[in-house]
Amino acid sequence: MCESEETRTAIMEATFEALAEHGYADLTIQTIADEFEKSKSLLYYHFETKEDLLGEFLGYLTDQFVAQVQAETAADATADERLRATLDLLVPTELEVADRRFRTALLELRLQAPYSETYAVRFEALDARLDSTFEAILTDGVKAGEFDVDPAVGAHVLTTAVTGEMLRMTTGGTDPATAREAVYAVVSRFRT
Amino acid sequence: MCESEETRTAIMEATFEALAEHGYADLTIQTIADEFEKSKSLLYYHFETKEDLLGEFLGYLTDQFVAQVQAETAADATADERLRATLDLLVPTELEVADRRFRTALLELRLQAPYSETYAVRFEALDARLDSTFEAILTDGVKAGEFDVDPAVGAHVLTTAVTGEMLRMTTGGTDPATAREAVYAVVSRFRT
Numbered sequence: 001m002c003e004s005e006e007t008r009t010a011i012m013e014a015t016f017e018a019l020a021e022h023g024y025a026d027l028t029i030q031t032i033a034d035e036f037e038k039s040k041s042l043l044y045y046h047f048e049t050k051e052d053l054l055g056e057f058l059g060y061l062t063d064q065f066v067a068q069v070q071a072e073t074a075a076d077a078t079a080d081e082r083l084r085a086t087l088d089l090l091v092p093t094e095l096e097v098a099d100r101r102f103r104t105a106l107l108e109l110r111l112q113a114p115y116s117e118t119y120a121v122r123f124e125a126l127d128a129r130l131d132s133t134f135e136a137i138l139t140d141g142v143k144a145g146e147f148d149v150d151p152a153v154g155a156h157v158l159t160t161a162v163t164g165e166m167l168r169m170t171t172g173g174t175d176p177a178t179a180r181e182a183v184y185a186v187v188s189r190f191r192t
Numbered sequence: 193m194c195e196s197e198e199t200r201t202a203i204m205e206a207t208f209e210a211l212a213e214h215g216y217a218d219l220t221i222q223t224i225a226d227e228f229e230k231s232k233s234l235l236y237y238h239f240e241t242k243e244d245l246l247g248e249f250l251g252y253l254t255d256q257f258v259a260q261v262q263a264e265t266a267a268d269a270t271a272d273e274r275l276r277a278t279l280d281l282l283v284p285t286e287l288e289v290a291d292r293r294f295r296t297a298l299l300e301l302r303l304q305a306p307y308s309e310t311y312a313v314r315f316e317a318l319d320a321r322l323d324s325t326f327e328a329i330l331t332d333g334v335k336a337g338e339f340d341v342d343p344a345v346g347a348h349v350l351t352t353a354v355t356g357e358m359l360r361m362t363t364g365g366t367d368p369a370t371a372r373e374a375v376y377a378v379v380s381r382f383r384t
Contacts, residue, residue: 023307104306111300113363115215124365156366156374157353163364164356171305172355173316174348182348189381 011036011043012060015053020098024108029053051118054109058122061106062129065089069133079141083187086133090162091183095169095176104170130159138190149190161186203228203235204252207245212290216300221245243310246301250314253298254321257281261325271333275379278325282354283375287361287368296362322351330382341382353378 014035022031029050033040047053072085092099113120134155141147147154165179206227214223221242225232239245264277284291305312326347333339339346357371 104303108303110359110363111296111303114296120363120365123363127360127364127366150377153374153377156370157377160353160356160360160371160374161349163359164352167302167355167359168319168352171302171312171315172319173312174319178348179352182345182352185342185345185349186378186381189378 007038007042007046008060010038011046011053012057014043015057016102019057019105019109020102022105023101024105024112027054027105051116055118055122058109058119058126062122062126065126066129066133079137079144079146080191082137083134083141086137087158087162087180087183087187090130091165091176091180093176093180100170103166107167107170127159127163130162131155134158141190145192147190148192154190157186158183199230199234199238200252202230203238203245204249206235207249208294211249211297211301212294214297215293216297216304219246219297243308247310247314250301250311250318254314254318257318258321258325271329271336271338272383274329275326275333278329279350279354279372279375279379282322283357283368283372285368285372292362295358299359299362319351319355322354323347326350333382337384339382340384346382349378350375 011032014037015032017035018027018032021035027050029044029047032050032053033043036043043053047056068089069082069086072089073082077085095103109119110123113123131152132155135151138147138149138151138154142149142151161183165174165183168174169176169179203224206229207224209227210219210224213227219242221236221239224242224245225235228235235245239248260281261274261278264281265274269277287295301311302315305315323344324347327343330339330341330343330346334341334343353375357366357375360366361368361371
């Protein structure tokens, strides 16, 4: 990893920690800098505003999701196994306090999208990436005879399901077990 | 309608207008009072804080949803027809500017739930009301042989689908037609 890449990763990790700790509303470049072990001026050098930094962070998060999906799924896994691995990342069996806080902050940030083109573009890309990940899996699953569903529509349904459950878990009292059961009930309807 | 009920309805309607116009972040009791045609002191007499007022508003909205579902569905309608009428209210074919703004404000308010017991209780009740509305329809549909689904799980799936699509429409670039198609794709999987 080159120096600038290492710095970027360190900044992104500091942003993750600051979001989980402070939530979105109380987040400032300063609270992120407080989590950043390297020179604070380096952070200010890379990002002028909180919006710049969080926009970049959303891109990092999207890339991280793709990398995690690849890491969690074996090359010879069936479509169903890949789907389960992907859903496990998105709708975990338990939601620890820091994880719940981070996901809440991410949803708060998402609700800034109607007022910020920077965030709107990033969340649109995040949703599109979730859609395309699910669509690729469902397409393979249909070819292999595991699933019987229009891959594009099925993928949209699954992205909405995981995003909606996240919203209900953080703000509607839904527990993780119920959320998972509901998401898997949708998946079961896609199976042949 | 008695005087106090009429006043309450007028306050709730003013709150609706103020939320659609200003969004949640810029909402104050004063901006609501500006939409309220009767005496402003009457509004301050009924509600001490914005949180009190918005909590009450969320209860009003939940009641309005139930009343609208009843008004839209004929007594002799099939479960499938009742389900369609309910979904039409929640995922409309078009999202006009004021409607989009109002739904965005409602989601912003929802993201306050992790920090406010008043809102948390109300959104939990709203989700529960959506769940129970769908569950009653699916239960009747299963009895009538129209649907083949566990009514409680199917209801949770549908509440998540409509809530998730609302979030994606306001913050993720999903258009209303795609949202509706996805919700109806879920429903089609519940049919016998």
